[in-house]
Amino acid sequence: EVRSPRHWMKKEFLVKGSGKNEPGVACFIKAPAAALDNLKCEIVNGSSSLVVDDSEELVSNVISVESSDYEKTIPFPISIAIPFTSCFRGNYREIVVKVTDVDFHSIYLTPVALERYQGNPKETLAEVETDRLGVFSVLSCLKKETITVPRVGLSRHLSVDSRISFSYHPETFSSPAAMEFKVQPIEPSLVSTLRARHDVFHSVVSTSALVYAEHPSAQPYNGSVTVTLPCPPSPEKKRTGDEAEHARAIGATVRRGAAAHHARAASALVRKSGESLSDALKLLGQRNKEEGWKVFDNVVIQTVRKGLVSFELREHLESFVVIRLLFLLDNTYLLLFAQALEEALRSTMANVILHRNRENPAHVVVLLSASKELTRVLQGLHEEGYFGPPEPTQQFPLREGEQIHVRFRGNIFASENGKDFGTVHRLIFHSQRKPRLELQIKEVDEFGNHSSPHYKGTVVFHKVSREMMNRTWEQPVPCGEYQRPPLCKLALTLPKHERLITRPRSTKRTSSDSSEVLWDALLHWLAEELADENTSLLALRLPVRRSLLQLVSLKHPGNVPGQIYELLCCWEKTLPRSADKVQLLARYLRKGGRSDLSAELQSKWRNR
Structure with a gap:
């Protein structure tokens, strides 16, 4: 064609x-x-x-x-x-x-x-x-919503939330002016989290949505604009007990080492006895990012009806939020709350997950997961055949576009392509995408960790913020040393593989002791008997380390007789030559509730 x-x-x-x-x-x-x-x-x-x-x-x-x-x-x-x-x-x-x-x-x-x-x-x-x-x-x-305010004024409800409205009085602007609005909702659970983390925020009951406003023409305000927006009321509960609890919390915070001016501010938090207890409403806003947050004490906020408040603005604010307080809080702490709230809205609590493939422990995946989705993500990994240890890291805040750099230390390193080992691996966090690394790990020194049944290493995670990155398409990520200490670390092990050693025929070791052959046969028989009863490795009551149990499980996945036999052999190697291994093993069987197998083991050994 x-x-x-x-x-x-x-x-x-x-x-x-x-x-x-x-x-x-x-x-x-x-x-x-x-x-x-x-x-x-x-x-x-x-x-x-x-x-x-x-x-x-x-x-x-x-x-x-x-x-x-x-x-x-x-x-x-x-x-x-x-x-x-x-x-x-x-x-x-x-x-x-x-x-x-x-x-x-x-x-x-x-x-x-x-x-x-x-x-x-x-x-x-x-x-x-x-x-x-x-x-x-x-x-x-x-979502951005643009309205044009004529000279005669305008009253408009926002489409994203009809409860939010702006009423511009006539002659507010000398000529038609465009206004652009964005609304960031604030979940009550976020406010509860901030209150739980910081005692000084206990007075905060609820907040309105965070409103962003742009005024491209930058015309001065000749009149005022009435802003109406929802701010949830405080729950119906006894206030006196809450106030007393808050006073004790503030006192404890100050005693833990707050600065002198913080102590003076905290002293103003507790009202005099007999003063009326009613919600206080405060407007916090930013004229611009350079000036930062400010408390507008001169703005009177009125309750229109339950859960709806209004106030008059005579100047342009780039962003603002109304905070409902159980009782008055010093402006110093209100500004701290606004900063913490803004940072929390930009961040997502996340965890790093590092799991190994059950069939192939040398194949690992590293993921970044939002903490609220951690259970679902772990379930999905288990369905794919990936399990711990190690367990996921503690949760930490991440902003959109921030990176986690993964470095392997110790006697284990990793590669994404199976060739380039020892490089730094990157995970870029995006809350609606699933950053994931699939890595092949191997030992650095085959003869290292000689006293352990597995190779040992540490995975170090570094957090790189967007501000730390170079504004270049070629290599946006800084190389070399990191400015901050590691975000977290995870211990990692890799089971050692058996090395096949070919010896000349004259040096091959043979066992002429028939008792050793019988003992090995008895261990195989015992492993089969215990496996038929679905006996767990822990139920054997053998004095071995938990790491050995994990190693045995990884070496023989799904093969219970093989796991039990391997565990019995490893236990036997820890015994001194003079030990009576039959009597010891019979005693552990009795402790595990298998007196029948204990008696049969001793009988077979006596009749050898």
Whole structure:
């Protein structure tokens, strides 16, 4: 079929799959046939840290689209459709496509279409029309709502939450002015978490949503704007007991070593006896990021009805939130709460998981998982055949795009491709994607850890924030020493494999003692008998280390007789030559509730 260079076509761009995976679809591009032939597409997920900002969540691969012949002009606009998977969208968020150039200048494109991808029912295609090439990524962002305020004023309820409204009085602006709003909901559980971590925040009952506002024209306010938004009321409970508990908590905090000015501030927290106990409402906001958070004590906040408050603003604030207090809190602690709240909204509590394959202990996976999904992720790994030890790390906060660097120390190192051992491995955190490493581990020194039945190593995890990264596409990650101590460490072991030693015939060891042959046969018989009764290794009551039990289980997965026989042989090697191993083993069998096998073992040995 003869193609016309001007004929528009839709082309599927494939990328190589990893391992046994088939090639995947990077994107679909619709353009004139001649232009399609000059376009090249590549997945650059290693640079994903550079394309996300605060409150943005990556939901697709990061794709670089370039022209292979810059002398030929591409007839813009062209259409690009990118597959993505989004789990948590909600009413407050929307899907956008971000285009970033080589100088890290970005624009946001609203998809002209969002439709199911027939090749993968779990994915959706975000199609945009673009007049430039660069690095494309599909993001879940806070939904932006734009209103234009005329001179005569305007009253508008936001579509993301109709309970939030802005009423601009006439002549608030001298000329029509555009206002852009974003709303970040705050879950009550997040406030409860902050209260539990910090005693000084005990007075905080609830908060409104965090509202972001942009005023592109920067016109001064000639009048005021009435803001109405929901702020949940305090629960119906006895306040006096809570206040006393809070006073004791603050006193304990101060005694633990707060600074002098903190102590003076804390002393103002407890009200005088007889003073009325009613909720206090405070407005916290930022005129700009440079000035930071401020408490606006001069703004009077009124309760419109239960759970709904309003106040008058006479100046522009880039962001603001209303806080409901059980009783008054010093402004120093209110500002600390605003900073902690902002940081918590940007972060996700996560864990690192390192598990080994049951059939092949030298094959490990390393994952980053949100803490709230940890149980489900572990269950999925178990279904794939991956188990601990080690157990997952303690949870820690991670922001979108931050990286975890994985380094192996000690007598174990790892490789992603089976060739390059000893390198640093990276996991990039994105809350809606599943960062995962599949590694092959091996020992550094085959003759190391000679007194142990397994090789020993340590996995060290370093956290790299976006601020620590270089703003360059070639190598965004800093190399060399890390500025901060390790985030956490995990101990790792690798079972030793038996080495086959070929000896000359004259030096081969043979056993002429028939009792040793009988003893070995008795161990095999005993292992079979115990396996038939599904006896666990712990039930044998043998004085061996727990690490030996784990090693035996890894060496003989699913083979219970083999595990028991191996354990009996290892136990026997720990005995001195003068020990009566038959009597000792018979005693341990009796302790384990198998007096019948104990008597039969002694009988077989006597009648040898």
